[in-house]
Amino acid sequence: MATAVKEKEVFKMKDLNLWYGQNHALKNLNFSINKKEITSIIGPSGCGKSTFIKTLNLMIYSAGNVRMSGEILYHNKNLLDNKIDLVSLRKDVGMVFQKANPFPKSIYENVAYGPKIHGIKKKSELDDIVEESLINVALWDEVKDRLNAPALGLSGGQQQRLCIARALATKPEVLLMDEPTSALDPISTIKIEELALELKKDFTIVMVTHNMQQAARVSDETAFFLMGELIEKKDTDKLFANPSDKRTEDYITGRFG
Amino acid sequence: MTNQSEAVKERLVKKKNKRSPEFRGKVIILGSAGVIIIAAIAITLFLTSKGLQTFIANGVSPIEFLTSTNWRPTDENPVYGAVPFIFGSFAVTLLAALFAAPLGIGSAIFMTEIARKWGQKFLQPVIEILVGIPSVVYGFIGLTVIVPFIRDHIGGLGFGLLAGTIVVGIMILPTVTSIAADAMRSLPQNLRDASYAIGATRWQTIYRVLIPAALPSLLTAIVLGMARAFGEALAVQMVIGNARNLPDSLVEPAATLTTIITLNMGHTTFGSVENNVLWSLGLILLVMSYIFIVIIRFLSARRKV
Numbered sequence: 001m002a003t004a005v006k007e008k009e010v011f012k013m014k015d016l017n018l019w020y021g022q023n024h025a026l027k028n029l030n031f032s033i034n035k036k037e038i039t040s041i042i043g044p045s046g047c048g049k050s051t052f053i054k055t056l057n058l059m060i061y062s063a064g065n066v067r068m069s070g071e072i073l074y075h076n077k078n079l080l081d082n083k084i085d086l087v088s089l090r091k092d093v094g095m096v097f098q099k100a101n102p103f104p105k106s107i108y109e110n111v112a113y114g115p116k117i118h119g120i121k122k123k124s125e126l127d128d129i130v131e132e133s134l135i136n137v138a139l140w141d142e143v144k145d146r147l148n149a150p151a152l153g154l155s156g157g158q159q160q161r162l163c164i165a166r167a168l169a170t171k172p173e174v175l176l177m178d179e180p181t182s183a184l185d186p187i188s189t190i191k192i193e194e195l196a197l198e199l200k201k202d203f204t205i206v207m208v209t210h211n212m213q214q215a216a217r218v219s220d221e222t223a224f225f226l227m228g229e230l231i232e233k234k235d236t237d238k239l240f241a242n243p244s245d246k247r248t249e250d251y252i253t254g255r256f257g
Numbered sequence: 258m259t260n261q262s263e264a265v266k267e268r269l270v271k272k273k274n275k276r277s278p279e280f281r282g283k284v285i286i287l288g289s290a291g292v293i294i295i296a297a298i299a300i301t302l303f304l305t306s307k308g309l310q311t312f313i314a315n316g317v318s319p320i321e322f323l324t325s326t327n328w329r330p331t332d333e334n335p336v337y338g339a340v341p342f343i344f345g346s347f348a349v350t351l352l353a354a355l356f357a358a359p360l361g362i363g364s365a366i367f368m369t370e371i372a373r374k375w376g377q378k379f380l381q382p383v384i385e386i387l388v389g390i391p392s393v394v395y396g397f398i399g400l401t402v403i404v405p406f407i408r409d410h411i412g413g414l415g416f417g418l419l420a421g422t423i424v425v426g427i428m429i430l431p432t433v434t435s436i437a438a439d440a441m442r443s444l445p446q447n448l449r450d451a452s453y454a455i456g457a458t459r460w461q462t463i464y465r466v467l468i469p470a471a472l473p474s475l476l477t478a479i480v481l482g483m484a485r486a487f488g489e490a491l492a493v494q495m496v497i498g499n500a501r502n503l504p505d506s507l508v509e510p511a512a513t514l515t516t517i518i519t520l521n522m523g524h525t526t527f528g529s530v531e532n533n534v535l536w537s538l539g540l541i542l543l544v545m546s547y548i549f550i551v552i553i554r555f556l557s558a559r560r561k562v
């Protein structure tokens with residue numbers, strides 16, 4: 001590799017461009033994402049936040065008609081090489097979606113899905129992973145007596161925490177979350193935020209959010225996107241207190257977007 | 258003030274007007290629903306009363322009817338045992354389902370999950386054409402292709418349950434496929450996303466997430482196919498050989514409830530025992546179709562969970 005990736009950088013984007021057909025959706029992104037930190041991505045609707053976060057686990061490929069250039073270095077590996085094993089990438093880089101999407105299976109089966117896919121067969125081992133993951137998302141006490149009940153019977157907030165547990169069950173390094181709380185009530189939202197702060201001890205988190213207070217409350221660094229470009233990225237406190245770009249200032253003070 | 262609230266009241270209180278389009282629409286819709294309900298009840302009542310004549314007016318024992326394997330309505334001591342036909346109907350239905358279910362669900366998955374574009378462009382129209390082909394054409398093809406093939410390569414006369422099964426299986430294949438494909442298509446995309454994002458392969462996603470999620474609808478597809486197979490008369494009649502005894506093997510001639518009714522309805526006089534027993538066979542068909550409906554209802558109720 002020409003440029004060494006620093007130890008604390010999990011992802012490093014270099015001149016990352018993305019097109020949906022003719023639509024140039026990500027433009028020359030150059031920045032990195034640090035280990036065991038929460039990085040928020042903010043910006044107005046359509047600026048490419050979801051597109052960007054989906055490039056980090058290459059879920060972007062399922063959109064079809066996508067072309068990319070540049071590099072996405074995950075540690076020292078460029079994800080845009082054509083030799084990437086999606087199965088192991090996604091084991092390491094888990095994802096939580098905007099709308100909770102548990103499988104129509106039991107709570108237990110939802111969490112055990114990932115480990116089973118990745119080859120764990122022993123019941124006792126699966127039991128341990130399920131318990132640990134549910135404890136991690138503070139759901140264990142609420143569901144330990146009904147692990148075999150259908151996951152779709154949980155409340156929206158519980159379902160979203162279950163989806164986080166499902167992502168954690170493969171023991172990933174990174175957790176991507178695309179507006180994880182936008183469909184939730186304020187109390188469930190606070191719970192997920194507390195959870196994120198707890199999880200960053202062990203995981204690197206990238207979170208897209210529309211809610212600037214949320215970005216301010218939880219993230220270490222914040223990146224502001226506008227029309228596919230990264231306008232600025234720095235420590236969250238600094239970005240909100242002292243934005244260096246006029247457009248960032250306009251956005252965070254609510255003048256547009 | 259009062260004037261205004263009077264006006265509001267005037268506007269909000271429903272006016273009865275028999276000539277409003279609202280009212281006419283209601284009458285048309287309720288009328289159509291009524292006709293369908295009355296038709297269903299009338300058919301059920303008629304078939305039941307005709308079907309029971311055999312046992313009430315002609316004194317045929319219902320136990321003999323449902324357990325005897327002999328069907329000799331023209332003997333001096335006529336025997337009316339419907340077992341060979343009941344057996345034939347169930348055999349053709351189950352074997353056809355066994356043949357059509359994996360093929361139909363397999364092609365549904367192929368066209369919805371594996372080759373979406375190709376499936377949409379080519380398979381979908383092919384299936385629609387297959388649904389539209391009249392059953393006599395299927396019977397004719399069975400008669401000229403499948404029966405001789407079985408005779409030459411497997412044995413027997415060619416006419417029999419095997420030929421019937423294949424013809425009916427092919428007939429219900431498009432039904433099963435298109436309902437199964439609808440079931441797969443109606444699964445939310447976010448289930449697939451969730452599975453892929455965890456690192457599942459396409460195949461793992463299909464058999465661990467999508468098929469279980471669609472299972473009740475897939476079973477409905479199979480049961481609807483079976484209902485069609487159970488009721489099919491013409492095509493089966495052309496290839497099954499129409500024998501009146503229980504067949505010893507799949508390549509020996511047999512008969513089903515529907516084939517025996519269509520074959521004999523013309524040569525029996527209305528009101529005679531020979532005619533009434535055919536109505537009794539029809540009653541069995543009706544009861545079976547109700548059972549199929551109950552099964553489908555049960556499956557679709559489960560789907561909503």
Ligand SMILES: Nc1ncnc2c1ncn2[C@@H]1O[C@H](COP(=O)(O)OP(=O)(O)OP(=O)(O)O)[C@@H](O)[C@H]1O
Pocket residue numbers: 020023025043044045046047048049050051052063
């Ligand atoms: N699958 C797709 N095919 C084509 N264009 C797409 C696709 N997904 C997104 N786009 C386009 O890419 C641009 C960025 O979309 P993206 O969904 O990443 O925005 P976003 O920042 O997540 O917006 P929001 O805040 O509304 O979720 C938009 O112009 C959008 O129309």
Ligand SMILES: [Mg+2]
Pocket residue numbers: 049050051178
């Ligand atoms: Mg988005």
